[in-house]
Amino acid sequence: MHLLAHRGCTWQQPENTLAAFASALALGxxxxxxxxxxxxxxxxxxxxxxxxxxxxxxxxxTRKELSHQAGFIVPSLSEALDAFPxxxxxIELKTPAGLPSILSTLSKVQDKTPILASSFYHPLIQEAANTLSTYLGLLFASRPLSLNTLLEISNASPKIKTLxxxxxxLDPSFIDxxxxxxxxxxVYGAANEIEHEWCRKLAIDGIITDYPEWVGLGSAPCWQ
Known part of the structure; x- marks a missing residue:
């Protein structure tokens, strides 16, 4: 199972910063x-x-203006990928803005850095399938009505193979x-030890979590 830190480890560091990423990787x-x-x-x-x-x-x-408001240096995608190859x-794509440039950045490192590009905005991942050879995933906050939805996805974009x-x-029968x-x-959003254990029992391929202690990596949560 892939163990992914949700926005890094933010127990002591601001989320989505190089320091938060370094802390998470140091935890394991x-x-x-x-x-x-x-x-x-x-x-x-x-x-x-x-x-x-x-x-x-x-x-x-601008990035400088946002960093000033946030109270920390907001990293660029390139900086993070270079720092932890x-x-x-x-990489969750939030909006269509800048998509060609973002995909170009990912394409330059995809042969040496394992990347799963994902989005709730599924057309962005369909577009990514035209450019990237890395893992591509669709984020879901609601369960599709039927497997026909997934069949349509698979037929339209065979590269998209992660949900x-x-x-x-979570629906065990649908997942099977x-x-x-x-x-x-x-899976993202598991919030206690029992939920994390259920993910393991379902043989989930990866869990995105704020809780290193419930995936065997530490004793302190990553959230602030």
């Missing part, structure tokens, strides 16, 4: 889940929220059926 996580957005000055930056701490659209701020990266589920909508179609499964 095999990879990092992070979020990429596009800044006003044309940089792929790692920041989760749509709005800054002052309520401004992140897309309307051996980590398994789950990333909110823990709350999707696995027979060739899909791997990751």
């Amino acid at each position: 996580f095999t990879g990092i889940e992070t979020d990429v957005r596009w800044s006003l000055d044309g940089e792929a930056i790692l920041y989760h929220d749509r709005l800054s701490p002052r309520g401004q659209a992140v897309a309307a701020l 051996d980590a398994f990266w789950n 990333i589920w909110n823990f709350e909508i 059926e999707a696995r027979r179609l060739g899909f791997a499964h990751f």
Whole structure:
């Protein structure tokens, strides 16, 4: 099972920063889940929220301006990939903005750095399938009505072979059926020891978590 730190280990460091990533990897996580957005000055930056701490659209701020508001240096996608080339990266694409440049950055390192590009905005991953040869995944906050949805995905974009589920909508029978179609499964949102153990029993391929102690990596949570 891939063990991915959700936005890094933020117990002592701000989320989605190089320091948070380094802390998570030092604890023993095999990879990092992070979020990429596009800044006003044309940089792929790692920041989760749509709005800054002052309520401004992140897309309307330069990286320097956003860093000033956040109180820490917001890293770029390139900086993070260069700093930790051996980590398994789950890169969540938040918006269509800057997509060609972001995909170009990922394509330059995909042969040496394991990457799972994912999004709730599924057309972005369909577009990524035209450019990338790395792992591609779809994020789900609700369960598809039927396997026909997955069949349509598989037929339209055969490269998309990973599904990333909110823990709350895990359906063991659906997962088994999707696995027979060739899909791997990751989970985010497990919030206690029992939920993490259930993920293991379901033979989930990867878990995105804030809790190193419940995946055998430490005694302190990663969240602030």
